[in-house]
Each structure stands twice: as structure tokens, then as C-alpha cells.
Amino acid sequence: MKSKYFGITALLVILMLNIIFTQKMVHQYYFENYTNSIILAGLNILLFPIAILIFKKDQKGVK
Amino acid sequence: MNDKNNKIPFNEDNYTHNIDRNNERRLDRRGFMKTLVGAAGVFAISSLPWGAVAAKELMGLGDKEYPHKKITDVKAIPIGNAVDFKFPGEHDDAILIRLSEDKYVAYQSACTHLRCPVFWEKEKGEMICPCHHGKFDVNTGAPTAGPPRRPLPEIQVQVENGAVYAVRVKRYEV
Numbered sequence: 001m002k003s004k005y006f007g008i009t010a011l012l013v014i015l016m017l018n019i020i021f022t023q024k025m026v027h028q029y030y031f032e033n034y035t036n037s038i039i040l041a042g043l044n045i046l047l048f049p050i051a052i053l054i055f056k057k058d059q060k061g062v063k
Numbered sequence: 064m065n066d067k068n069n070k071i072p073f074n075e076d077n078y079t080h081n082i083d084r085n086n087e088r089r090l091d092r093r094g095f096m097k098t099l100v101g102a103a104g105v106f107a108i109s110s111l112p113w114g115a116v117a118a119k120e121l122m123g124l125g126d127k128e129y130p131h132k133k134i135t136d137v138k139a140i141p142i143g144n145a146v147d148f149k150f151p152g153e154h155d156d157a158i159l160i161r162l163s164e165d166k167y168v169a170y171q172s173a174c175t176h177l178r179c180p181v182f183w184e185k186e187k188g189e190m191i192c193p194c195h196h197g198k199f200d201v202n203t204g205a206p207t208a209g210p211p212r213r214p215l216p217e218i219q220v221q222v223e224n225g226a227v228y229a230v231r232v233k234r235y236e237v
Contacts, residue, residue, distance in 0.1 A: 008092065011099035018106035025113050030175070030213060032235050034117040041114030048107035051100045058096060 007058035014051050018044060131221070131228045134159050134169070138225065145183035147172070150218055150229040156180055157218055158190075159227060160201060167227055169218035170204045176211040190215070 025040035090098075129151040140146050145160040150171075158172040160183050170190070172181045179194035189207070190199040197209030204215035217233040 004092070007096055008099070011096055011103070014103055015099055015106075018103055022106060022110060025110060029113055029117055032120070034121040037117040038114050038121070041110040041117070044110040045107045045114075048100075048103045051103035055096055055100045059093075 007054055010054045011051055014047050014054075018047055021047075128231060129229075131230055134220070134227045134229055136226050137222065140227070143185050145185075148229065151232060157229070158183060159218075159220065159229075160190075162201065165222065167220045167222070168201060168204075169220050169229060170199075170215035171218065171232065172215070174211055175206065175213040175215060176209070181215065 021040045021044045025037050025044065028034075028036040028040060132148070132150055134148045134150075135146050140159070140161050142161050142163060145158050148157050148159060148169075149155055150157045150169075156172045157169055158181065159167060159169040161167050170181070173179070174181050174192035174194065174197055176192065176195060176197050179192050181190050181192045181197075181199060183201070184191050188201065190201055190204075191197070192199075192209065192211065195210050197211040198207045199205065199211070199215055200207050204217050206212060206214060214235070216235075219230045219233055221228045221230050
């Protein structure tokens with residue numbers, strides 16, 4: 001069984017990745033590597049559904 | 064009496080209204096997780112405009128040509144002096160420096176650290192950002208001291224009929 005803090009840990013990791021991607025995205029934009037910037041923006045957006053998924057999974061585990 | 068207060072509260076499964084008014088100081092594990100998911104959403108939405116402008120830049124890739132813009136007359140700028148101008152847009156501050164008889168350099172003067180205006184220090188022969196003492200090399204625009212890490216975007220200039228014109232903004236070499 002997963003620990004009851006698995007969800008929180010995963011979400012905190014996601015938040016950390018969000019911060020890293022955002023920082024990189026802005027920097028890559030100003031360095032004019034626009035492709036990298038778009039990729040990082042995509043990753044940032046992708047993290048949101050993953051976060052929701054983790055939240056939903058956690059709810060099922062509790063009930 | 065109405066039975067308004069007699070109902071079982073519905074299961075509030077949403078990401079925004081996660082504050083229970085009667086219990087607002089309490090943040091349980093689930094509430095905390097909701098906040099984290101909400102934060103991920105904010106990050107996702109806030110990266111949309113960056114992706115959009117990057118895509119826009121990518122579509123119009125290559126050397127963008129702007130209408131040539133007259134900066135100043137050659138006579139009006141003595142050697143070693145600088146003149147401020149705007150290029151390519153009305154709000155893009157830029158600086159032209161005359162280094163010798165026919166050597167001109169121009170940069171977009173927003174510091175690459177936090178976009179303060181960069182000034183030309185004639186006596187010291189370097190470009191200085193007064194906000195955090197960032198310094199730039201006048202020949203290349205490369206940062207030499209202080210917080211900035213990225214060179215100033217260079218503007219190509221052209222001398223024609225006794226006047227200096229701004230031609231285009233150089234792209235960074237990858």
C-alpha cells in the first residue's frame with residue numbers, strides 16, 4: 001500500500017517541476033530558443049492534468 | 064419552517080472553493096492537496112501566453128526586417144558620445160554609441176537582468192546599468208560584471224547620406 005503522504009509528495013514534486021519549467025521557459029524565450037520555450041510551456045501544461053489525476057487517485061484510496 | 068438548513072451539504076469536490084467558512088483556519092491533507100493542484104493549474108495557465116508568443120516568433124523566424132529608422136545625423140553625434148532612440152517599436156529603448164570615426168554600435172538598452180535602462184559611461188568606456196551595477200562590453204554587448212547573464216541584443220546600423228539608420232535587431236547565435 002502507498003503511504004498516505006504519497007499524493008502530497010507527488011504534488012509537491014509537480015509544483016517543483018512547475019517552478020523549474022517556468023523559469024527555464026522564460027529564460028529560453030529571452031535566449032530566442034523558441035522551440036525549447038514551447039516545449040517547456042507544453043510540459044508545464046501537461047503537469048496540470050497529472051496533478052488532477054493524482055488528486056483523484058488519492059480520493060479513491062481514502063474512501 | 065423551511066428545510067433549508069436541514070439538508071446534508073453536497074460533496075464539495077472542486078478545486079477553488081476549498082475553504083470551509085466555519086472552519087477556515089483548518090487545512091487538512093485533502094485541502095492542502097487541492098491547493099497544490101490549484102497552483103499547478105495557475106502555472107499551466109500562466110505558461111500559455113509564453114508558448115503563444117514563442118510560437119508567434121517561431122512562425123516569423125529568420126531575420127526580421129523592420130523599416131529603416133533614422134537615429135541621428137552623423138554631425139550631431141561626436142566620437143565617444145551616445146544617443147538614445149527607439150527601435151524597432153515605440154517602446155523598445157535603444158542606445159547608439161559612436162566609438163570612432165566610422166564605428167557605431169547600437170544595442171537595445173533594456174538591461175538583460177531586470178530591464179533597467181543601460182547607460183554609456185564615456186569616461187570608463189563601458190555600459191552600466193545603474194540598478195544593480197551590471198556592466199556590458201561596448202564592443203559586443205556581452206555582460207562583464209554584475210547580475211546580467213545575457214548579452215544586450217545588438218542593433219545593426221547603417222550610415223547613409225550623413226545620417227545613421229537602424230536596420231535590424233541581430234539574433235543571438237545559437
